[in-house]
Every structure is written in C-alpha cells, then in structure tokens.
Amino acid sequence: MTNRHIKAIVAGVSQGGIVALETLLPQLSKTFDKPIIIVQHRAASSDTFLSEHLNSLSLIQVEEAEEKQPIKSGTVYLAPAGYHLLIEQDMTFSLSCDERVNFTRPSVDVLFESAADCYTHQLLGIILTGYNSDGAKGLQRIKQAGGLALVQDPEDAEVPDMPLAAIKITPVDAILTLDQLAQYLNRLS
C-alpha cells in the first residue's frame, strides 16, 4: 500500500466524535500538508465552538468550511452544522440544505461521494466512532474509485456501529486505533 498519491483526506464521525477528534487532531504534525475534511454529526443549532476548540488544541489550522472556499492543504475543515458539505471539481466547497441523508445533515455519505468524484484514487476516507451507518456507502464509493479506506478499530471506538457498518460492506485497507491513525496520517506527509 503506497501513500504517495493521496491528495486529500475525508473523515466521518458521530457520537463520541469530540473526544475522538480531540485525540486524533492534536497528534498531527505541524508539517502535515494535506487537507482533512470532516463531517461530525451535531445539532443544527451548534455554533463554531467545536472548530475553535479543536483549533486551539492542534498544531495545524482547524476551521469550518465555507461555501466556495478553495481547499487548502494542511488545514482541517469541519462541515458547518445543519448543512451538507460537498466538494466541486475545482476543489472548492459547496454547501446544501437538501433533505437529510441517513437522517442527518451534514451526512458523511454526501461528503464522501462528492469527494470521491473529485479526488478519485487520490482520496483517503476514514470512518470513526458513531451510531448507525452513515458513511458506509461513501467509503465504499471511495474504494470503488480507487482510493484508500481506513476505519477506526471498533474496539477502540466509543460507539462501534459506524466502523462496523463500513467494514461490513467494504474491504477496508486498515483497521486502526486513533493513535495508529495519527501515525498513519503523519507518514503521508
């Protein structure tokens, strides 16, 4: 498995996500040079507290994605509460408030599917802790497009459902704990 071609990382996380991101993101090195785009399920009324909080803990920039914004490397983007986050062919963000997908908006599947369309085999997808199965189909799509698929070890996850749902339908490239994931990502740079 090579990593030379990965251009972007997308991740999906739900229940237990704040702790997971608090563990994962601060371990990324200052020189980490790819964009990480994250859907974290949360209430539509949530503000930007989460991104500010994670930013304060991390060595690389963490912020909320804005519509039409060009995706910068070495930056972590969170989907804004209440909106689906999508990626356009010119590597800018789009938002939509279309119906919920898998009972949620933002939905991991929506992000992953549009990201797979743009980055094809140069995309790495990660499913972390959470209830239900949002992201499983999206991860499958990433694999089908030739990208890499990683899943948090269900044993390591606060809620194993999302990782298990993803593993069930996709032959993933690796199943890792959060600490191993951090090492894996740092080696991509």
Next chain:
Amino acid sequence: MDARSIAEIEINVLLEAIRLRYDYDFSNYARASLKRRIQNLLLKEKLEMPYQLIPRILYEEEIFNRFLAEMSVTVTELFRDPASFHALAEHVFPRLESYAYFKIWHAGCATGEEVYSLAILLEEAGLLDKARIYATDYNKQSLKTAEHGIFPAADIKQYHHAYKKAGGKKQLAHYYTHQYDAIKFKDSLKKNITFAYHNLVKDGIFGEMHLILCRNVMIYFDRELQNHTFTLFNNSLARKGFLSLGSKETLAYSVIDAEFETCCKSNRIFRKLN
C-alpha cells in the same frame, strides 16, 4: 480524456438540452448538488446514466417536471435560524417603522414558512399593516403550498421553541388553527402577501424594495450566478434597503460588496449604502 471529464460533458449536454427545450438554465448551478439531484431522479426513473434522461426529457414534459421538482426540493422551516429573525426585528424593523408603508421581497421562499414567520414578527411589532410582501420562487408547487398556509404539525414543538428564540412575544398557537395533523395560519397574516412565480436566473427586478430576504438559495449557485443575483437585488433595493442572507452566505467577494455595509455580521444582514 478521463472518465471524470466525460461525465462532465454528459451533464453539460443534458443541461443544454433542457435549456433549449424548456428555457430553464441550470448551467450555473453548483455542480456537486446538481449531480446528486440528477442521481436521485435517475434512481426514481430506473435509469442508469444521465444521458439516458436526454431523450426522455426532450419528448416527455412530465419527466422535465419531475426534474424540476427534484431541482427545487425544498427544505425549510418556520423560524429557521431564529437568531436571524431576532436580528431583523432588532436592526431592521426600527428603520422600517419610519416609512408610511414599505416593501419586502422573499426570493426563493419555497413553501413559505419563512414568509409566515416574518409576517408574525411584523404583526407583533405593529408593522404588518404597513408592509407589502412579495414572496417568490420558481417552484409553482411550493408556491401553492405557501399560499394555502397549511403545514405539517409534526415539528410543531420545535417551531414553538424557535418562535420564542426569534423573540416571539405571544404563543405561536395564537396564529394558527389545528386541523388533524396540520396547522393552518390565520388568513389575516397573508392579507398583504403576494405569492408569485419568479426565476432568479432570468426574470427581472422588483422595484424599490426596503428589505430583501434570500436565504439558502445562493449556496446552490456558482459565483457567476451569485453575482448576477446579487446585482438583481442591488437594483431592486431602495436606498438604505436591507438584504438578509442565509447563515452561511455572504456578500464578501461579490460584485456588490462595496455598495453595502454590514449591519449584523453574525446574522448576515447587509445594508445598501446609497
């Protein structure tokens, strides 16, 4: 040529067919959501590839109507984003008060929840009688729903809560009657509201508006169409008129940015300078 570029061409050809046949131009809609909607339609029509829609859409108007319905799927709520309604009452209403009468345009009002929400707050501020409200969308089905003023009661608890957060002074129940699993707003709320068809892509200005609300519509447009729409709004606004956008939308970087000041940054309310 790679598969991705070919898929782009396929979508372009489909959109061009729609434009030539029905005079609806979707070429400046943000592509990622547009593609999802085309995918949804393909699934419903049991087709596999976008190009298969071309002959169907060309020869069967009904399929086009379903495409249009898919494109204008409306997700909206009463008092969506309550803080922004609160901010309108706080920053904009006092200015409107000084007019003998004033005009409001809700562009892309969908099924009208937002229009009734604002009408309620205007009523509570004693301003509804002075208001002339134009509520427009390019989805005729949605406009019909809006005109009836009947909405599902399923989320009513959440609406009560949002109404209070928006600064509502009474009880939301004061404004509607319950009918089975639906609520119907009082007719008095809509006596000054005109619901009308208007397509932001190709239709012209509405003159001398004092407040324009256009929320969660422009996120679906590319920069070019956003700028076209912003220019339309600029030309439709009276001096010192207000523009209220969705919570993730902004005038920054647009062609009309310099002609407006920010009135409430966090709630995306802008004011025309001259």
